Amino acid sequence: MRALASIIPLAFGALRRNLMRSLLTALGVIIGVGALIVTVSSGEGSKAVLEEQLATLGTNLLIVLPGSSTSGGARGGPGSGKPLTHADLLAIMNGASAARYAAPLDRTVVQVVLDNQNWLTTVYGSTPDFFAIREWSLARGRFFNSSESDSGAKVCVFGQTVAKQLFGASEPLGQVVRVKSMPCQVVGVLASKGQSSQGQDQDDLVVMPWVTFKSRMMSQDRIHVGSILVSAISPDEVSHAQTQVIGILRQQHRQLDGQLDDFTVRNLADLAATQEKAADAQTGMLRNVAAVSLLVGGIGIMNIMLVSVTERTREIGIRLAIGASENRVLLQFLVEAMVLSAAGGLLGIAFGIGGALALASTMGWPFVLSPLWIFVAFAISMAIGVIFGFYPARKAAQMNPIDALRFE
C-alpha cells in the first residue's frame, strides 16, 4: 500500500511532463468512453420515451379495423369495405379467451357548447371497458357505468383539454353541456395523458356511451361499429388474442380458406417492439463504435508506454541497479498506464455526459444515466490501462540493469 502511495504521484509527474502526448494518447479512451456514455444514456432515454408512449396507448391493445374495398384497382382504405358490426364485437367478447376486454369505438368531430363557450373536439362513443383498455384514469368524478352505457344515457366524460377550454377553473362535474345539440351531463374528467408520439393532444376528447353516440351523433344505426378495441389478458397473450380475434372475425364474415381478411387487426405491441428494435440497432452500432475506439485507445496507450519505456531505459536501469525489485518497476509503469487511461476515462465520461445532455435536448427525450454505467465506464478505462499497460511494464521490469545503464 505504501508502495502504491509513492508510485501514484510518480505516475502523475511522468504524465504531466509530456502533457500533450498524454492527452493525445488518451484520446482513444476519451472517445471510446464518451461514445459508450452517449450510447447508454441515449438508449435509456429513447427507451423511456417509447415505454411512456406504450403506456399511454395501453400495452395489451389490439385494434380491429374494417377492411378496405377494391373497385377497379383503386383501394378505398379502411372503412370502405365490409364494415364491422356489433355482432362481431359480441362474438369477440364471447369467443376470444385471451381477450379481457373488447369495446366498440366510433368517433366524430363536433362542437361542444356551454353557455357562451364552445370548443371543437372529437367525441368518442364506447362502453365502460374503453377506459380500462386505454388505461385511462380519472382526475375527478366517475366513468359512465354499464347501465348508462346500455340504456344510452346522456352522460359524458371530458378530457382535460376540453374541460379546461369550456369550464376554465370552475367545476365541470354535474354541469350540462350541449354536444351537437344534445344536452349531456358531465360525470367525470379524465386524468391527463399529454401528447402522443405523433404530437397529438390526447386529452382533447369527450367520451359518451356508444348507444348514445350511435343514436344521437349518427343516424340511429346501432349495427355497425367503426372499430373494435381489444385488450389481451396480459402482454404475453397479445399475439394469442390476435390469432383468436382473426379466427372469430373470419368465421363471422364467412370467409373462405385462402381468402384475404376483410378486416385488419393491428397489434400496437408489435409496432412498439419494431420501434424499439430500430432504436436498439442504432445504439448497438454506437456501442460497436465505442468498443472499437476503446480497443484503438488501448493500443495507443500500449504504443506510447512502449515508447516511454524505451526513452526511459536509463532511468529504469538506475532504479533496478539501486535495488528496486522487478515488481516495483512493473507496478510503476502499470500504474502510469492506468492513470493515463483512467484520466482519459474521466474526461470521456465528462464529454459523454455533455454529449448525452445535448442529444437528449435535441431529440426531446429525458436525460437518463444510471450511476452504475459511470462506474462501469470508469472500470473499463482502468481495465484498459491494466491490459494494455502490462506488456510495456513487464518489458521495463525485465530489463538488465547493466545494459539499461549503458543505453544511450
Next chain:
Amino acid sequence: MASEPIIRLAGITKTYKTGEVEVPALVDVDLTVEKIEMVAIMGPSGSGKSTLLNLLGCLDQPTRGSYLFEGREVATLPKRDLSALRLSAFGFVFQGFQLIARTSALDNVALPLVYADVPVGERRARAKEALARVGLAGREHHTSAQLSGGQQQRVAIARALVNRPRLILADEPTGALDTRTSVEVLGLVQSLHKGGITVVMVTHEPDIAAYADRLVVVRDGRIQSDKKQIPHDAAADLAAMPEKAA
C-alpha cells in the same frame, strides 16, 4: 565473526556469449576484501574490471565460482534477493552520474528509500542529511541540469550512502570531472571510508587509484597484481592546489 572479510571471491569466471563465440571477461579470479578497506581496481578498458565491479555489486552473476558477501553465498541467489541485497547493503556510484533527469536532487537521493519503503517524512529527512553530508545543503530542489558535474556526482554519492550501505561500489567516479573536482570527490569518498564504509572503486587512471589504500590491477580477465599502498590524502592535495579560475 570479526575476522570475516566483507568480500571473498573464489574461482570466479564470467563468460559472455556473443552469438556462437564465448568471450571470457573474467577467468578464475580470487579476491578478498576486508571490512573497511578502500580498494582501487585498475586496468585498461576491456580488462574485465567493470565486469568485476558488476559482479561485486550483484548486478550480474558469475558463470562459475563462489562469491561470499559477509559470509553469505550470493553467486546463486535469485534475482529478487539480489535486488534486496543491492538495496540494503550496497551503495552505487555509477560512471556518468546516472541521476534521474528532471527530478530534484532530493528526490534522486531519496530514491533508494522509496524502494526500502521508508515513510515519506523520514525519507526526506534522511535525503536532506545525506545531501548536507556531501556539501549540497540548500541545493535540494535543483535538478541535475541545474547542477555542475561535480555537484551531480556528489548527489550520486549522497544517493549511494543514504541507505547506510556497508559497501560502496564506484565505477570511474571521476570519469567526467576535471582534476580539481576529481580530487574533491575523492576527498568525499575518503571521508566516507574513514567513517567506516568499505569502498571498491574502478578506474583506469593511476592518479585516481593512488587515493585507495590497496591497488588491484586487472588485465585480460585476471588479477595481475594486488598490493597495499599508502594512499594520497585528498584533503591535503586539495589544499596544495591553486584555486580554480572563476
